Amino acid sequence: MSSAISREDVAHLASLARISLSEDELDRLGAELPAILDHVAAVQEAASADVPAMSHPVPIDNVFRDDVVRPGLTPDEALAGAPASEEQRFLVPQILGED
Amino acid sequence: MSDPVRLKAAEIAEALGDGSLTSVDVTQAHLDRIADVDDRLGAFLHVDPEGALATAADVDARRAAGETLPTLAGVPVAVKDLINTVGQPTTAGSRILEGWVPPYDATVVTRLRAAGLPILGKTNLDEFAMGSSNEHSAYKPARNPWDTERIPGGSSGGSAAAVAGYEAPLALGTDTGGSIRQPGAMTGIVGVKPTYGGVSRYGVIAMASSLDQVGPMARSVLDAALLHEVLAGHDPRDSTSLDAPVPSVVDAARRGDVTGLRVGVVKELGGEGFQPGVQQRFDETVELLAQAGAEVVEVSCPSFEHGIAAYYLVMPSEVSSNLARFDAMRYGLRVTPDGPPASAEQVMAASRDAGFGDEVKRRIILGTYALSSGYYDAYYGSAQKVRTLVARDFAAAFEQVDVLVSPTTPTTAWRLGEKSDDPLAMYLEDVATIPANLAGVPGLSLPVGLASDTGLPVGVQVLAPALADDRLYNVGAALERLVDAPVLADIDAGAAR
Numbered sequence: 001m002s003s004a005i006s007r008e009d010v011a012h013l014a015s016l017a018r019i020s021l022s023e024d025e026l027d028r029l030g031a032e033l034p035a036i037l038d039h040v041a042a043v044q045e046a047a048s049a050d051v052p053a054m055s056h057p058v059p060i061d062n063v064f065r066d067d068v069v070r071p072g073l074t075p076d077e078a079l080a081g082a083p084a085s086e087e088q089r090f091l092v093p094q095i096l097g098e099d
Numbered sequence: 100m101s102d103p104v105r106l107k108a109a110e111i112a113e114a115l116g117d118g119s120l121t122s123v124d125v126t127q128a129h130l131d132r133i134a135d136v137d138d139r140l141g142a143f144l145h146v147d148p149e150g151a152l153a154t155a156a157d158v159d160a161r162r163a164a165g166e167t168l169p170t171l172a173g174v175p176v177a178v179k180d181l182i183n184t185v186g187q188p189t190t191a192g193s194r195i196l197e198g199w200v201p202p203y204d205a206t207v208v209t210r211l212r213a214a215g216l217p218i219l220g221k222t223n224l225d226e227f228a229m230g231s232s233n234e235h236s237a238y239k240p241a242r243n244p245w246d247t248e249r250i251p252g253g254s255s256g257g258s259a260a261a262v263a264g265y266e267a268p269l270a271l272g273t274d275t276g277g278s279i280r281q282p283g284a285m286t287g288i289v290g291v292k293p294t295y296g297g298v299s300r301y302g303v304i305a306m307a308s309s310l311d312q313v314g315p316m317a318r319s320v321l322d323a324a325l326l327h328e329v330l331a332g333h334d335p336r337d338s339t340s341l342d343a344p345v346p347s348v349v350d351a352a353r354r355g356d357v358t359g360l361r362v363g364v365v366k367e368l369g370g371e372g373f374q375p376g377v378q379q380r381f382d383e384t385v386e387l388l389a390q391a392g393a394e395v396v397e398v399s400c401p402s403f404e405h406g407i408a409a410y411y412l413v414m415p416s417e418v419s420s421n422l423a424r425f426d427a428m429r430y431g432l433r434v435t436p437d438g439p440p441a442s443a444e445q446v447m448a449a450s451r452d453a454g455f456g457d458e459v460k461r462r463i464i465l466g467t468y469a470l471s472s473g474y475y476d477a478y479y480g481s482a483q484k485v486r487t488l489v490a491r492d493f494a495a496a497f498e499q500v501d502v503l504v505s506p507t508t509p510t511t512a513w514r515l516g517e518k519s520d521d522p523l524a525m526y527l528e529d530v531a532t533i534p535a536n537l538a539g540v541p542g543l544s545l546p547v548g549l550a551s552d553t554g555l556p557v558g559v560q561v562l563a564p565a566l567a568d569d570r571l572y573n574v575g576a577a578l579e580r581l582v583d584a585p586v587l588a589d590i591d592a593g594a595a596r
Binding site for chain 2: 005009010013014015016017018019020021022025028029032033035036037039040041042043044046047051052053054055056057058060063065073077078080081082083084090092093094095
């Protein structure tokens with residue numbers, strides 16, 4: 001697989017990642033990423049199809065705790081770092097469209 | 100009594116125990132040292148004299164009242180600013196968390212407080228622990244006490260500089276691909292990445308969750324073991340925390356006997372690409388182990404050569420997911436773009452552009468690419484397979500030997516700015532440390548002297564099977580006695596005996 005990645009690709013990825021990159025940043029990443037991708041693409045030849053994937057160093061199944069009420073943050077503590085809050089809630093910009 | 104800042108943690112603990120020093124004296128001496136030298140080292144992002152002295156006074160009062168205290172009670176410690184501390188800002192070295200004060204402590208911080216260690220402050224790091232030089236801190240670079248024109252390593256560069264520069268006897272670091280061991284090697288101190296799951300990650304800002312581990316940094320193997328014992332053990336608040344007994348690391352650090360121990364030299368981690376002065380010190384260290392009665396053999400781990408490639412796919416993928424939480428809604432920087440009222444999504448994108456630095460953006464974009472439809476199998480999927488191969492190499496090696504050794508890093512500390520324009524060159528510095536993170540095994544780096552070609556510290560890495568962290572400390576303690584590694588005389592003054 002070719003690891004070619006264009007400036008347009010970077011712009012698309014940035015929009016997926018919710019980062020409004022500047023024109024300069026798009027230029028720079030567009031220039032840097034191909035070299036990095038060429039290097040990491042070596043993984044494609046390193047392992048044969050029958051090798052299982054490993055997502056985690058420790059084989060663990062779901063870990064549950066007992067379903068009992070335990071102390072948590074107070075509303076004031078939870079909101080202490082909020083950019084804006086109102087009536088014990090996070091105040092955020094408009095999420096849905098007008099219509 | 101010599102200057103308290105020159106004492107090792109175990110020596111301070113002993114002096115506190117016999118009453119020849121108080122914790123307030125020791126803590127104040129370190130705070131004075133920070134005030135004197137940190138403008139040259141840049142090791143701290145925040146210093147907390149009041150909090151540290153209050154803990155010290157409390158410990159002194161309890162000791163005076165005859166209370167039996169934990170071994171390290173009253174010994175000051177510095178905490179990497181990736182780790183949540185109530186009452187002190189936690190920035191992750193990023194503008195996006197500038198001034199943020201966490202509403203809860205990390206479990207490791209809870210354990211430090213319970214054990215009575217005064218917390219001096221929060222140490223500098225590459226932003227969100229992404230980097231090998233500390234130059235990616237959004238605030239300032241930390242500097243190497245041996246030569247302040249050089250990097251202290253990263254990402255736990257501030258913790259390394261603080262311990263090496265006598266600002267703190269102990270520090271916490273985090274290690275995702277070498278971020279404790281590599282700065283340990285660069286600054287001539289001991290740094291340990293415990294077994295994955297051996298130390299709780301609760302309250303530690305996540306970079307790559309399947310790789311991150313918290314660990315100790317110190318000026319001796321025993322000091323690191325004493326701190327390791329405070330930190331380690333099962334935490335129900337971290338679902339990846341291992342419910343297993345903590346290896347007896349302190350006993351091992353007091354033992355230091357390699358007679359009959361089988362030591363494997365990793366063939367792939369040395370030779371070409373390694374600085375001659377580093378290789379020379381490493382070879383001498385291996386010879387010392389053999390003379391001390393260890394059985395030394397060469398071991399091949401062929402998949403390690405693909406470790407960097409796999410790591411620089413797995414890690415950014417997890418980064419792109421983990422850092423999605425910095426969305427300008429609940430905490431952290433919020434930037435509202437000019438113009439008509441902005442949507443939440445527009446605020447998010449503007450805040451993340453303003454709040455994240457270049458390396459963080461680079462990794463988020465790389466990870467987003469590796470996980471995107473059409474590329475997932477070729478990149479992320481293949482990297483996960485390589486991870487299996489690396490784990491298999493370790494398993495096969497540990498059937499032949501008890502521990503593996505290699506140079507911790509290919510080079511000694513480089514000059515600030517030397518690799519800044521070439522991210523790939525910086526990534527390649529992690530070649531020897533990454534395999535342990537991919538497989539989840541523990542690793543220790545300790546200083547073995549100065550490179551003859553650069554006059555800067557060289558680190559040797561010891562690797563052991565998962566949950567055999569005690570072997571690291573046993574070998575480390577033995578090497579510490581066998582190797583005559585010089586200590587730093589003072590900042591920029593080079594080495595003195």
